[in-house]
Amino acid sequence: MPQAGVLSLVDAIGHLDDTSTRLRFYQDAVYDLGRRGWLTGDDSAQRLTSGTATYAPASGDAIDVLGVLYGDRCLPEASVTELLVADRDWRDRRGDPVAYTFEDETTNTFRLYPAPAFVPSSQATDDPNRLFVLVTETRANVPAYVEWPLVFDILAREMAYPSTHQDLAFAALCQQIADVFYRMLGAPR
């Protein structure tokens, strides 16, 4: 369901006299849906560069990295401590990547270990050297079945926010019914 459809439901139920902040709350609520794993995506395959170890999801809508597929395997995530224990010089290693670790959680930048030591010759669908990143994401067009929980989630945020129409009681009740609707959908599996 497009963003405009969700926001028109928010208006119809909330009777807002000031609609200047509801878009921000829409974005916040959809971002939280993505963070909780409701909205997932797959980042398009990336070409690797020889000697370059750090990569990030190409899409600006990505929130969290769920998995990194490299060649024929799903790379395990490793902490920097684990990599240090396994190999003191892990940052300088070159070879066939076997794990990844996050460099910067806010930009989802991750480092492959060891850094790839060759350049793939093609981007064919079976190219064994491409990188494929599974992510959770935010978006402006959510599936139709999340419309009700999203509408009440937005209203709960909007009504709790200091404004001319702030109504904490209404906000609390909107959150309650949003939770009921979220429960009806079940948890992402």
Add this chain to the structure above:
Amino acid sequence: MPATAGTLLDILARRVRDPGNVAHPRDFARDVLSRCQRALNAALGLVTRDDTLVLDAGTPQIYNVSAKLPNAVRLLAVRDGTRQLTRMDWRFLGAADSSWPLRRGDAFTTWSLIGWDRLLLYPAPRSTGGREAVTVVSVGLTTALTTDAIELDLPNHTHTLLLDLAEAILLLRDRQFETFQDVLARLTPRVAEAVAAGQG
């Protein structure tokens, strides 16, 4: 006999003390009822649908559910011809086959959901010749109630819960907080039961 939207809207209007549809225009109330039917079916899983998913050639076999199956709410099963595929958590696939992302085979054996929105089929077909689609069974979106004459998709025994949901929304819209809380208190345990029954 299945109830029509009009029948339920009349009951709903009486429940919220608005028989003339003054506070809540009939078109709006019908829209609320329609969306509530959709939400309730997501919980109960009573209205299902079969969709054909046309296969891509590449690996890994990951499909965007919202884009490819826009009327599917929750995937229940995947069939390749008459053969039902086994469901598996995608994070465990590596334990069964460490080379799963590029694995090709003669037939699909497994399907997984990555979050809500990505369907993974494994292994990728060696060739698409002769088999170009699979059937996806899902809890479907119910028919939009655009007129009073449209019959509801959900069976009659669910209509009390459906009316409770729609009533709660209209009461909240009308800022009738005390009555809303009564309806919500009545509704919440029954929704929990419905979710347990519908989603196992």
